[in-house]
Amino acid sequence: MNKIELKMGESVVVKEPSDIEFKGLGNSIIVCMFEDYSRIGAMGHIMIPTQSSAYKEAPFRHGSKAIQYMVDKIENLGGIRRRIQAKIIGGAVLFKRFPEAGSNGEKIIAFVKKRLAEKKISVAAADVGGDCGRSVKFDSETGKVTVKKSNGEVLEI
Numbered sequence: 646m647n648k649i650e651l652k653m654g655e656s657v658v659v660k661e662p663s664d665i666e667f668k669g670l671g672n673s674i675i676v677c678m679f680e681d682y683s684r685i686g687a688m689g690h691i692m693i694p695t696q697s698s699a700y701k702e703a704p705f706r707h708g709s710k711a712i713q714y715m716v717d718k719i720e721n722l723g724g725i726r727r728r729i730q731a732k733i734i735g736g737a738v739l740f741k742r743f744p745e746a747g748s749n750g751e752k753i754i755a756f757v758k759k760r761l762a763e764k765k766i767s768v769a770a771a772d773v774g775g776d777c778g779r780s781v782k783f784d785s786e787t788g789k790v791t792v793k794k795s796n797g798e799v800l801e802i
Contacts, residue, residue: 649663659685665677666781688783
């Protein structure tokens, strides 16, 4: 099985079995997509909802670009849109002394849910909000997502 470490602002789509991992997730969002018939998986790290001039060199940091890329690539590899399911992770408020900083995560969560609905992609599971950082591991062969929180909690979604 391939091992892929996703970096900030990246999106990846794979057809071969892979473990895709992202470490150090805070108020940004990870979106995992899985097409169960073709066994195509995708993971994207979304830092802001829409395009900003500050991130022109890393277009997949925007939710709008990353989601479109992942859906298009899954379909190009033979996936069927109505079979794609998404899992959303992140959006934590890590700095309680600065609650306005946490609103970015809430904005990204709302945007991602809206954009997925527009694309007719169902959200199968989510682990969002809260006050813990997370690390995420996605098994593209099974669609299983393991979330390790900074408080020691481990979830499978």
